[in-house]
Amino acid sequence: MITLPTPNLSHPKYRPDIDGLRAIAVLSVVTFHAFPTWIKGGFIGVDVFFVISGFLISTIIFESLDKGTFSFAEFYVRRIRRIFPALILVLSACLAFGWMVLIADELNQLGKHIVGGALFASNFVLWSEAGYFDNSAETKPLLHLWSLGIEEQFYILWPFVLWFFWKRKFNLITLTFLIAACSFYLNLRGVKKDPVATFYLPQNRFWELLCGSILAWVVLYKKMHVKALD
Incomplete structure (x- = not known):
């Protein structure tokens, strides 16, 4: 059992509107499939x-950096507690089912996907398989973990980036805009190539x-400016 001292990180209040957006997002994907x-x-x-993930995570980081209470250990322990129980259950269930019903080659592929999911690298694993001889999506029960991989890669990198530039008094919203613009440019160029x-x-x-990070900054600091004026 992992224990923590008194929490230092900010914790956003429950937002029913965000939960509603999550529900709509999940239902749209499930219904589409x-x-x-x-x-x-x-x-x-x-x-x-x-966008929702970027908003929530960046809200926590921005507020905690401003208060001087940001803790990498606490941040990542929170992520582990939130993600790993459900992830371990899904991966274990898929492995048990695959062990009973799949042939050797199929089980080998499933094993590779389980490792990729556990390491938050499913998007890289699936990208490496893409091509003429790739198996159909229906044979990949863990295909959906590609998006979790991208989210977790963001969660690993973004706190370090913000903390590094915050220590050097760099304007964080300018930094966020610059990185977002570069990523968007790579997206537009890559779609064609x-x-x-x-x-x-x-x-x-x-x-x-x-984009969620930018929204978090606007919402957070707009509120702070209003309070200062009051």
């Missing part, structure tokens, strides 16, 4: 989820999470 001809473009729910890599690689997707 179940009835692709009925709801076209439902996959945009993943993009909505990325290599759409598969653009879909899976984090540098082409981070701009979506960073």
Whole structure:
């Protein structure tokens, strides 16, 4: 059992509106996969989820840096507690089921996907498999973990980036805009040259999470300016 001292990180208040957006995003993706001809473009729910994730995580980091209470250890322990229980359950269930029903080659592929999921590298694993001889999506029960991989890669890198530039008194919203613009440019250029890599690689997707970061900064500091005026 991992124990922590008195919490230092900020913790955003419960937002029912954000939970509602999460529900809409999840339902749109699930419905799209179940009835692709009925709801076209439902996959945009993943993009909505990325923006929400960027907003929530960046709110925590911005507030904690301002208060001087940011803790890398506490930040990552929170992420572990939130993600690993459900992830371990899913990976274990898939492994147990695969062990009983899959042939050797299929089990080998599943094992590779389980390792990729556990290491938050599913997007890289799936990208490496893409091509003419790739298996169909229906044979990949852990295909959905590509988005978790991108989220976790963002969660690993973004706190270090913000902390590094915050220590050097760099304007964090300017930094966020610059990185988001670079990522968006890579996305636009990559769609034409290599759409598969653009879909899976984090540098082409981070701009979506960073849009949430920009929203977090605006919401947070707009409130602070209003309080200062009052």
